[in-house]
Amino acid sequence: MGDSTIAAESVILLNNWPDGIIPDLVMTAPDGGFTGSAHHNVAAAKYQIGTMSKVYSNGDTGDSTHGWSTLMYAQVKDTVAAAFELCQPALATDVYGVSPVHTSALIVNGISMLMGAAISAMTDEYYGWFLVGGVAPADWIAAMDGDYPTNDSVIIGQATCGEGAGADAVLEPQTAGELDGPVAWCLTADA
Amino acid sequence: MADKTIPAEAVILIDNWPDGIIPSLVNTEPDNGFTGSEHHNVVAAKYQVGTMAKVYNNGTAGTSVHGWSTLMYAQNQTTAIAAAYELCQPALATDIYGVSSTVANALIADDICMMMATSISAMTIDYYGWFLVGGVCPGDWVTALATGDFPTSNLVIIGQATCGAGAGTKAVLEPQTATELDSPVAWCLTIDET
Numbered sequence: 001m002g003d004s005t006i007a008a009e010s011v012i013l014l015n016n017w018p019d020g021i022i023p024d025l026v027m028t029a030p031d032g033g034f035t036g037s038a039h040h041n042v043a044a045a046k047y048q049i050g051t052m053s054k055v056y057s058n059g060d061t062g063d064s065t066h067g068w069s070t071l072m073y074a075q076v077k078d079t080v081a082a083a084f085e086l087c088q089p090a091l092a093t094d095v096y097g098v099s100p101v102h103t104s105a106l107i108v109n110g111i112s113m114l115m116g117a118a119i120s121a122m123t124d125e126y127y128g129w130f131l132v133g134g135v136a137p138a139d140w141i142a143a144m145d146g147d148y149p150t151n152d153s154v155i156i157g158q159a160t161c162g163e164g165a166g167a168d169a170v171l172e173p174q175t176a177g178e179l180d181g182p183v184a185w186c187l188t189a190d191a
Numbered sequence: 192m193a194d195k196t197i198p199a200e201a202v203i204l205i206d207n208w209p210d211g212i213i214p215s216l217v218n219t220e221p222d223n224g225f226t227g228s229e230h231h232n233v234v235a236a237k238y239q240v241g242t243m244a245k246v247y248n249n250g251t252a253g254t255s256v257h258g259w260s261t262l263m264y265a266q267n268q269t270t271a272i273a274a275a276y277e278l279c280q281p282a283l284a285t286d287i288y289g290v291s292s293t294v295a296n297a298l299i300a301d302d303i304c305m306m307m308a309t310s311i312s313a314m315t316i317d318y319y320g321w322f323l324v325g326g327v328c329p330g331d332w333v334t335a336l337a338t339g340d341f342p343t344s345n346l347v348i349i350g351q352a353t354c355g356a357g358a359g360t361k362a363v364l365e366p367q368t369a370t371e372l373d374s375p376v377a378w379c380l381t382i383d384e385t
Contacts, residue, residue: 012209012287012306019210026212054211056239067241067287068211134209135287156284156299158372174372182374185207185306187284187298 003164005147006154006171006190008084008136009065013184015133016113017072017095018050025053030129034071034141035120040128047073049096049127061138062145069140070133072116074098080122083143086161086169087116087130098130100168113181115161115169119143147191154190158182194357196340197347197364197383199276199328200256204377206325207305208263209241209287216244221321225262225333226312231320238264240288240319248329253337255330263324265289265308269296272314275335278342278354278362279308279322290322294356305374307354307362311335343383351375 030039030053039046051073059066077090077099087098088105089112098116099105105112116130119141131137131144138145151164151172160180164170171190174182221230221244230237242264250257268282270293279290280297281304290308291297297304308322311333323329323336330337344357344365353373357363364383367375 010284014207015210021212023214026214056211056241058239065286066239068209068243070210134211158305158374176370176372182305185287187281187287 003166003170004150004152004190006150006186006188007063008144008146008148009063010188011148011171011184011186012067012135013117013131013133014182015070016181016183017132020050020052022051022053025051027055029053029055029140034129041120041122041126042128043126045073045075045127049074055137055140057135057137057139059139061142064138064145065135067135069131069135069137071119071129072132073127074116074130075127076122076124078104079124080118082121083119084146084148085118086149086171087118088112088161088169089114102163102167102169105169112161113183115183117148150190152190154186156186156188159184159186194359194363195343195345195383197343197379197381198254199336199339199341200254201380202341202364202377203258203327203380204307204309204323204325205375206261207374207376208324211241211243213242213244216242218246220244220246220332225321226335232312232314232318233320234318236264236266236319240265244321246329246332248327248331250331252330252334255337256327258327260323260327260329260332261325262311262321263308264319265322266319267291267314267316269293269316271316272310274313275311276339276341277310278364279310280304280354280362281306292361294360294362297362304354305376307376309341345383347379347383349379349381352377352379
């Protein structure tokens, strides 16, 4: 089955990661914004991995919608080509080491419930911010006005992170018999 | 099968909505309380939809119990809400924060919903206000939630409950079953009333 997409404004990510709050990062972007070169896509972490930021978008940018978003600092374990690539834990020793490549995931399709969406291209082994909850915050990150990849079967309701036709992870509808918890809630079917 | 109820003090709501925090709304209610006429059941939103407040309830009022509660600001869509304890689900494909207590208005069919918001008072169609989305019923903070009941399908047992269709037109709590896909929206400490 060929992969498809769903508009970002129709997707609410469900944050299943350990929740934590840095008061300085509530409704405040880090220096230079979330893609600032001092802390995003950098070889040495500038925040503790797992650090979270919560921001509200008014939906003023592009097709984006209003609502809360949660972003998390993590390390990527493969190259990320662009925003909206879906990354899953890739290491048995560190849940915050994530990869968009399906075969690099720590666990097989059908069990994952931890997912972070890339907000830009990233270099292998570098650190930066990933979207892990809520709406795509295009007011804060211009590249988040776009589409999530899907397996061409996504319907309204709960979606999990799974395997599409390509090498990278996609959103797929939750189906009976699968054990993975949902990572998103979709307001429409995919394209 | 006729709908039944479960006492509010026996229900812990599970918050599946996008989490956000307004520091000034942690353990502090908005002006004149959550049902204040300046911001609750109003035609023009006084807060951004999705705004959340988190308050701790000591269980002093009515039959309420102690614990944390999360309330969220949203818009009531399509159908008037008659009273507190109506269970509302997303009703719009374009805005997750537009909710309705009428099952037929829900964006999705029974068995897929995992976003639920409970009314804290009567509300007018298209008006904005506060809904309970997580934790215990905060009777110390919202008088209408001090003593009351959630509607059920007459099948609720101890443990996880989902939001579904009952015998009437309004959504109810029902037990999670193996064939359903929807994630739980509540955890029940007792079975529903017989």
